[in-house]
Amino acid sequence: MTLIQSEFLTEQILLLKINRKSAMNAFSDELIEAFHGALDQIGEARVLIITGSGDKAFSAGADLKERKNLKEDEVWPAVSRIRKLVQRVYELDIPTIAAINGAAFGGGLELALACDIRVASRAAKMGLTETSIGVIPGAFGTVHLTRIVGVSAATNLILRAKRISADEAERIGLVAEVSEDCLVEARQIATEIARNAPLAVKRAKEVVKGVSLNLEEAFLAEEKAYQSLIGTKDRLEGLQAFSEKRSARFLGR
Numbered sequence: 619m620t621l622i623q624s625e626f627l628t629e630q631i632l633l634l635k636i637n638r639k640s641a642m643n644a645f646s647d648e649l650i651e652a653f654h655g656a657l658d659q660i661g662e663a664r665v666l667i668i669t670g671s672g673d674k675a676f677s678a679g680a681d682l683k684e685r686k687n688l689k690e691d692e693v694w695p696a697v698s699r700i701r702k703l704v705q706r707v708y709e710l711d712i713p714t715i716a717a718i719n720g721a722a723f724g725g726g727l728e729l730a731l732a733c734d735i736r737v738a739s740r741a742a743k744m745g746l747t748e749t750s751i752g753v754i755p756g757a758f759g760t761v762h763l764t765r766i767v768g769v770s771a772a773t774n775l776i777l778r779a780k781r782i783s784a785d786e787a788e789r790i791g792l793v794a795e796v797s798e799d800c801l802v803e804a805r806q807i808a809t810e811i812a813r814n815a816p817l818a819v820k821r822a823k824e825v826v827k828g829v830s831l832n833l834e835e836a837f838l839a840e841e842k843a844y845q846s847l848i849g850t851k852d853r854l855e856g857l858q859a860f861s862e863k864r865s866a867r868f869l870g871r
């Protein structure tokens with residue numbers, strides 16, 4: 619069985635589907651390895667969508683059955699394997715969209731939090747549930763959630779190990795959109811992004827991600843990113859297309 623299904627929806631939009639329905643798409647070691655393999659194939663994709671297979675789960679996080687059999691000194695290395703995957707997704711330079719099609723708990727939500735944009739199906743549920751099993755979020759969840767929804771909402775969710783609905787997640791800004799089928803919505807967003815100038819999209823992502831730098835550094839990062847685009851062919855093409863009242867044909871140069 620392919621634990622990560624990989625499909626180019628268009629030449630520019632890559633979809634990765636977590637495919638371990640029998641365990642609510644939880645992250646076994648084997649699945650993590652397959653995920654790395656799929657990320658190696660990103661190639662020229664301009665947007666990445668991550669979702670779960672089936673309609674029950676995006677991912678229920680760490681494989682708690684595997685975890686139960688670990689000796690104490692094996693636990694952190696296992697957490698680190700999830701951390702490494704989540705960090706790799708966070709560090710991708712192309713835009714990433716998590717299409718949360720069902721339950722996203724613990725590491726499953728942490729993976730979604732490492733993406734740039736989250737959309738959810740109406741029936742999805744999510745939460746950082748770790749304190750309910752005696753630990754804390756270990757794959758950057760405390761940091762990312764706080765940056766996304768603010769200290770007050772993040773504390774409320776994490777300390778209570780609260781499981782919230784898609785509508786509630788939208789209300790606090792954890793997901794950008796809720797729809798009947800989040801994959802349709804994710805694809806629409808990806809199409810809009812892929813239409814834009816690839817280098818400008820990458821620079822914008824970089825700068826927005828840097829918002830936790832101190833202000834001086836953030837201002838400088840924006841200045842440098844803007845300047846790096848001035849000499850591109852795509853910038854001239856954008857202006858030319860506007861004056862000719864047509865869509866731009868961006869080349870990523």
Ligand code: COA
Pocket residue numbers: 640641642644674675678679680681682683684721723724725747748751
């Ligand atoms: N690791 C390993 N197996 C998991 C799992 C996980 N994180 N989450 C669910 N599963 C397994 C269940 O044990 C069950 O397997 P079984 O059929 O062999 O008993 C199967 O997936 C289906 O789960 P089940 O709980 O029966 O389905 P449900 O629809 O009632 O509930 C969830 C789904 C996701 C809400 C529920 O399984 C859950 O809360 N899981 C734990 C999520 C969590 O807290 N993760 C964070 C870990 S830090």
